[in-house]
Each structure stands twice: as structure tokens, then as C-alpha cells.
Amino acid sequence: MIVNPDDLSCKELVELVTDHVEDRLSPSARTRFEMHLSYCAPCRVYLAQMRETVKLAGRLSEETLPPGSKEALLRAFRGWKRSPGGDP
Amino acid sequence: MEAQPGGRPVIAYKFLAAGAVGPFTAFRWPTPGPSGAGAWVEAPDHRPEHGVHACRVQDLAFWLDEELWRAELADPVAEGQRQVIGASGRLLERVAAWNAEAAHAFAGACVWHARDRCAVALRGAGFGGESELLAGCRALPDLDATSKALTSHAGLPAALAGYVAEAIDFLLAGDWACSTYICARSAVIAGGGVESDFAAERERQAALLAERLGL
Numbered sequence A: 001m002i003v004n005p006d007d008l009s010c011k012e013l014v015e016l017v018t019d020h021v022e023d024r025l026s027p028s029a030r031t032r033f034e035m036h037l038s039y040c041a042p043c044r045v046y047l048a049q050m051r052e053t054v055k056l057a058g059r060l061s062e063e064t065l066p067p068g069s070k071e072a073l074l075r076a077f078r079g080w081k082r083s084p085g086g087d088p
Numbered sequence B: 001m002e003a004q005p006g007g008r009p010v011i012a013y014k015f016l017a018a019g020a021v022g023p024f025t026a027f028r029w030p031t032p033g034p035s036g037a038g039a040w041v042e043a044p045d046h047r048p049e050h051g052v053h054a055c056r057v058q059d060l061a062f063w064l065d066e067e068l069w070r071a072e073l074a075d076p077v078a079e080g081q082r083q084v085i086g087a088s089g090r091l092l093e094r095v096a097a098w099n100a101e102a103a104h105a106f107a108g109a110c111v112w113h114a115r116d117r118c119a120v121a122l123r124g125a126g127f128g129g130e131s132e133l134l135a136g137c138r139a140l141p142d143l144d145a146t147s148k149a150l151t152s153h154a155g156l157p158a159a160l161a162g163y164v165a166e167a168i169d170f171l172l173a174g175d176w177a178c179s180t181y182i183c184a185r186s187a188v189i190a191g192g193g194v195e196s197d198f199a200a201e202r203e204r205q206a207a208l209l210a211e212r213l214g215l
Helices: A010-021 A027-039 A041-057 A069-082 B057-062 B100-124 B128-135 B140-150 B155-172 B176-190 B196-213
Strands: B010-016 B052-054 B067-080 B083-094
Touching: A010 A027, A010 A041, A027 A041, A027 B176, B010 B052, B010 B057, B010 B083, B052 B067, B057 B196, B100 B128, B100 B140, B100 B155, B100 B176, B100 B196, B128 B140, B128 B155, B140 B155, B155 B176, B176 B196
Parallel strands: none
Antiparallel strands: B010 B067, B052 B083, B067 B083
């Protein structure tokens, strides 16, 4: 299907979803974002998942991590940065 | 966006997800009770774009969702792109005629209209045979099979039939909102690539919806 050049693609929506959740989109970008959601069920699911993730992650603090988890995470991130192709 | 002059409340329409939930914010709207309209909801801050969003009848098809509500927006109300935005708003009543059955029937009507438009476009472009095949369909399974068969043809017949076939697929899968979107997109191809045909078709869909729902 050929989409309207003014419409967002699903890929573009994914790139903007954090800005939408954090309310950083301009009014016109927000409208384009939401118009896409009005007909794209998979993107609505994605937005709902992002909202839920933000909600759940917001309850976490460093103090709530189980013993050893902080060190394990730091090791994983340091190893990931050192590994070839590890750039995001 | 320009603020609407005067202090009168504006009556508009608001599509919500099941349970009167805002589809983009996940905000659960206070619904009307025995004593009348739902509670007023204020915008979280004074930025115009952060107000309560609703739409006018002519823009209904751009915002389809499971529930349709009649809403009241309080002044100041601004015009946005395909929407109106009030500083606060409340739900007045649910449009009971908009339900799953009505949504499916509405999307079906959009599919048949897309079929008609595509058949006319094909005839005009010299594809009389393909046009006749589409125009001769009388039931959805027939149109489904015919449009899918035509996608194996080359050029415009395959493109237009592809839109019809895809709109039927989404309709039969229960995704009537996407089906109506595809139907509106087909108007652009049938019209020779004029992008404004999309919005015009969405407005035509909205008019059909308003007529069916008695808005």
C-alpha cells in the first residue's frame, strides 16, 4: 500500500514513541503520530507496551535491586561496550 | 490554532477505546452517571495543545475507535488539525448506535464504495474487462476472490484490486479502522495520485458515518 507522504510510517512512529510518552512532540507531530495510531493496531499495542514499561520501570530504584544485580549489570554493560559491534 | 471567539461551550465528538479510555494517553474518562454528564476534565497545563481533544463531525473518520462519545468542550476552544481542543471537557453521552456491529457494517460500506471507485477508474483507464469483473461482484466473498485474482494482473488493475483485497482482509480480521484507512488510500490511486483525494474520501466516510449514526 502506498501511504500518504504526510503520514507516519510504523518505523517513524517507533522512533517517536518516547517523545510522545514524554510529551515532547510538537502539536503537528503529535497529531500525525496519533492519526497513525487511529488505524494501526500493532502500533497501538507498541505504545501501550511502552507506557507499561515506563510505569513499571518508574517504580524501580537502585535500592530495590537484588544483591549482586547492580554489579552484574555493570559488568554486562562494560563488556558490551568493549565487544566488537557493541555500539548501539 | 486560533481560539474560538465567544464563551459558548462547544459540542464535539470523541472516540475512545473500550472503557472510555483515551487511546493515546490511556486516561480513563469520567463517564456520565444518573445525575448527568461526566465530570469536567482540565488540561494538565495551559499549553494549547495539552487541552482536551475532540473532533467535529466532518473529521470523525480520522479518529475511529471502539466507543464514540458526545463531548462538551469549555472555552477557550482552539481549532487543531482535524480536531478541536478545549481547555477542559466532559463526556455528555455515549453514541449507542456506534458499536462493533455498526463499525463492521460501516467498514463494509467503505469497501464497497472503494470497489465502485476502483471499477470506474479502471474503466476510464481502458481496463474494461477488469472493471466489469469488480463491478459484477455482489457479495463480499465474491469481491474478495475477484480482487485477489486481479492482483496477479499487471499495472493499475493489480494496484487497485490490491487495495480492495487488503481492505477486505482487514475487515474480515475485525480491524475495521485499518480497512477504512485502506479504502481512503485507494481513492488516491483511483484518482491518479491526487493526494487530497485521501482527505476528501475520509470526509465522505465521516458524512456516511454521521448519517448512519444520526449525528
